Amino acid sequence: MSVLNQIVKAYDIRGTVHDEVNATVVHALGVGFANFVTASGADRVVIARDMRPSGPSLVEAFTRGLNQHGVDVVDIGLASTDLMYFASGTLGIPGAMFTASHNPAGYNGIKLCLDGARPVGADSGLAEVQSVAQSVLDGDEPARSQRQGERTEDSMLDAFVEHVLTFVDLSEIGPMRVVADTANGMGGLVVPAVLERLDGVDFEIMYPELDGTFPNHPADPLQPANQRDLRARVVAGGFDLGLAFDGDADRVFVVDETGNGLSGSTTTAILAAATLRQHPGATVLHNLICSRSVPEVVVEHGGVPVRTRVGHSYIKQVMAETGALFGGEHSAHYYFARNFNADSGLIASLMVMAEVGRSGTPLSELRAPFERYCSSGEINTQVHDALAVIDQVSGEFADRPQDDLDGLTVDCGDWWFNLRPSNTEPLLRLNLEAPTRDACDDHVAELLALITS
Template sequence: MSVLDQIVKAYDIRGTVHDELNADVAHALGVGFATFVTAAGADRVVVARDMRPSGPSLVEAFTRGLNEHGVDVVDIGLASTDLMYYASGTLDVPGAMWTASHNPAGYNGVKLCLGGARPVGADSGLADVKSVAQAVLDGNEPQRATTPGTRTEDSMLDAFVEHVLTFVDLSEIGPMKVVADTANGMGGLVVPAVLRRLDGVEFEIMFPELDGTFPNHPADPLQPANQRDLRARVVAGGFDLGLAFDGDADRVFVVDERGVGLSGSTTTAILAAATLRQHAGATVLHNLICSRSVPEVVDEHGGHPVRTRVGHSYIKQMMAETGALFGGEHSAHYYFARNFNADSGLIAALMVMAEVGRSGALLSELRVPFERYASSGEINTKVDDAVAVIDRVSGEFADHPQDDLDGLTVDCGDWWFNLRPSNTEPVLRLNLEAPNRDACDDRVAELLALITT
């Protein structure tokens, strides 16, 4: 698979490509993106990068491709992905964020959006970018502009901080102690910039140095092992809660005062309830991997739950189509209408802090009503033929309601599961939920036996 194919296939699941991505490919992508955005009526692009060592050279080559084809570049330098989305939304120009998010140090990639932070995914423009980029790599570059574009530098961090602070009533965040593990990622730039603005909040940042070699642990908080340091520090330091950010800081996982992590579904449910308390009757999105507790909570708080496919481009599109105020994913991406329908780890973190402060309860107490079932988490199994396995599993559950919104989802009454193929690997991803841990473990064993038969 070519590096460009990898970019297109991986984009919607926040994946990125290996270090085969070099300056020539980045330049070709700049040309492809220039062609795409000019066809959409834009002549300026905001560009940002994370702290990976390969970032500067890739951004330089990408910018050159844009400039050569008449597109101006506003370079905001080191940034979190949600800061780039804010810049795209505020300036109403397309954007490009060079990052490999949670992936290892040798990886890099690019997340693209149109003006207003509108998504560009595999089926909404990315294939067009790839087509032109491939032509450039094959020696068939389109004619360059008569007048090249310009490059200017800007920093939008201060404006972004002010924007994030508008999502909560700051008076509700009473005295509390917070520790954030930014894993040497971009959270080290943006998280303290927000937390230091909160009166009465004592905070500590773990691994704040921007270092794309990740000397302490991988910047992937979805994996429990990468939350180990944070959980220990929360307990040892007597903190009220902990925050674990991924490499580009658009995701956040929350840890309570006992050092026990909240799932993405639990945080989604908490933020949904907070949203609906302020906006009765609002629409809230949740992807189909989220716990059943999420739509239950939305219903109980008078909202309208809408189930979506997994992936940010789908959720952003549905946010726009439905007028939803909030959306959440099991993977800890949280989307806000007032944030140009884009996700933000910082906004989510601040809202959780406000909920703890407002309630006057410990986070371990606050979470209880939102956790109603036992979940398997995402279990990946290598298979030779994903379609054949899904068809076989579907046949075994033919007597139960099914849908194919994203892979195969089967409703078995008091338990359910989703089985979907990876976009980038020969694996099937199983997510299952049941009334209790024993039932969940039994059902997982049953499904894995079917998958591996």
């Protein structure tokens, strides 16, 4: 795979690339994005970056490509991804966030959006950006603008904090103790800026230093090992809950007062119930690997559940199409209509805190009604031909209801599974849910035997 494809293919627009990538490639992407946004009528782009050491040089190269083609740049500097989306939405201009999110040190990448934080995905502009960038690398750069674009600096942090605080009734967040592990990522900037505004909240930040070498542990809270320090600290310090953010702080995993983590599905269900209490009848999205408990909770609270593919660009698009007020992914991305349909770990954190405060019960008790099944978690298996294996598995379950919204989903009555190919690696991703742990483990063994055969 070429360096350019590495940048633009993985995770929709969330590509990663080693630091030693030539800045020429990122400059070419800047030209490609300039060509794309000007065709849509935009003449300004907001740019932000996370704390990775390569960020400043990549931002400079990208900015140069935009400026040379007549596009002005508003540089908001160090920011979380949800802060960049807020800036795009508030300013009404496209945006670019330089981050590799949860990926290891030594990687970087770009998340792009149109004005209003609207997604740029594989079939909504990314191909055009890539095509022009490739032309530039091949020596065929589009004619430069007669007007040189300008670069200005701004800070949107204070406005973002005010925006986040509007999502909850602050009086419901009663006295509580909260600890957040920001993993040396951008949460170290935005999380304390919000928590310090909450009266009665005693908080502690673990690993708050912005350090893209991640000296303490990787900024990937999806992996249980990276929540170990937080879970121990919650229990040792007697905290009411813990928050684990990823590198660009657009995701958050929650830990209850006993040190046990909530899945993204459980948090999605809790936030769906909170949304529907305030907005009866609202539409709520959930991706297809979320627990069955999520649509059940939505229906029980009078809402309309809508099932989507995995991935932020798909969910944002469906939110816009359906008018959904909230959406959640099992991977702990949580989307809010009033946040320009974008995901935010901070908004989700505040809403969970408000639910704990409003209920007057510990999170370990609050979560219980939302956890009804046992899940496998995502299990990755390396295969030679992912599509062939999916076809084979589909044939083995030919008598069961199936759909291909995203990979293969099979409904086996009291249990179900989804099998999806990775976009970037020769891997199949299995997610499975069943009524009990024993049943879940047995069905996982059955599926893995089929996959590896």
